[in-house]
Amino acid sequence: DQQVKQNSPSLSVQEGRISILNCDYTNSMFDYFLWYKKYPAEGPTFLISISSIKDKNEDGRFTVFLNKSAKHLSLHIVPSQPGDSAVYFCAARKTSGTYKYIFGTGTRLKVLA
Amino acid sequence: KAGVTQTPRYLIKTRGQQVTLSCSPISGHRSVSWYQQTPGQGLQFLFEYFSETQRNKGNFPGRFSGRQFSNSRSEMNVSTLELGDSALYLCASSLTLRNAGRNYGYTFGSGTRLTVV
Numbered sequence: 670d671q672q673v674k675q676n677s678p679s680l681s682v683q684e685g686r687i688s689i690l691n692c693d694y695t696n697s698m699f700d701y702f703l704w705y706k707k708y709p710a711e712g713p714t715f716l717i718s719i720s721s722i723k724d725k726n727e728d729g730r731f732t733v734f735l736n737k738s739a740k741h742l743s744l745h746i747v748p749s750q751p752g753d754s755a756v757y758f759c760a761a762r763k764t765s766g767t768y769k770y771i772f773g774t775g776t777r778l779k780v781l782a
Numbered sequence: 783k784a785g786v787t788q789t790p791r792y793l794i795k796t797r798g799q800q801v802t803l804s805c806s807p808i809s810g811h812r813s814v815s816w817y818q819q820t821p822g823q824g825l826q827f828l829f830e831y832f833s834e835t836q837r838n839k840g841n842f843p844g845r846f847s848g849r850q851f852s853n854s855r856s857e858m859n860v861s862t863l864e865l866g867d868s869a870l871y872l873c874a875s876s877l878t879l880r881n882a883g884r885n886y887g888y889t890f891g892s893g894t895r896l897t898v899v
Binding site for chain 1: 786788815817822823824825827830838840866870874888889890891892893
């Protein structure tokens, strides 16, 4: 049972354009969400997070949007750069009970120069 | 500060063997989590340790086990290896169980690539 889903395994975007990565979740108890970026042969690195009390969080070129009613979050990268080419994972957690993070299957982003 | 260190980086084992992977968290971090990454499955949660106690466990068979030492270093063990256990095993550390955002440093190591032949 995949509680966190990234339905697009890959995405290609031209340099300078916007990249939009999507993530859907099924558990309405999730209240904290993160995005991680992973380069080959490296561990995932934290990118940006959002709490369920917010619907948007920005950090430089990265913005995460949360739509709780749709159980959907998205990561926007503007403008996209070739160095952004990586696999992006979204993750979700519920604050009560266990603290483990449930990760999606990842989306491979390729930014074309 | 030193990051999360996982050893070895690469490992090749034969079916039926067992393997032990090691993770040294960032100094001062007390929580260590383990994940398995396979193509198409994303990062699957294995278990989480805090203060030498397993606090959470994922849906993996009993062949997968782990432990944490008093210095917060953690090991995971897989017995009776199967071909399907071939994966990248990632360890992540954080200060406490709750903290995982940038300010609290939920940090992954580079992983151990296990190949079972």
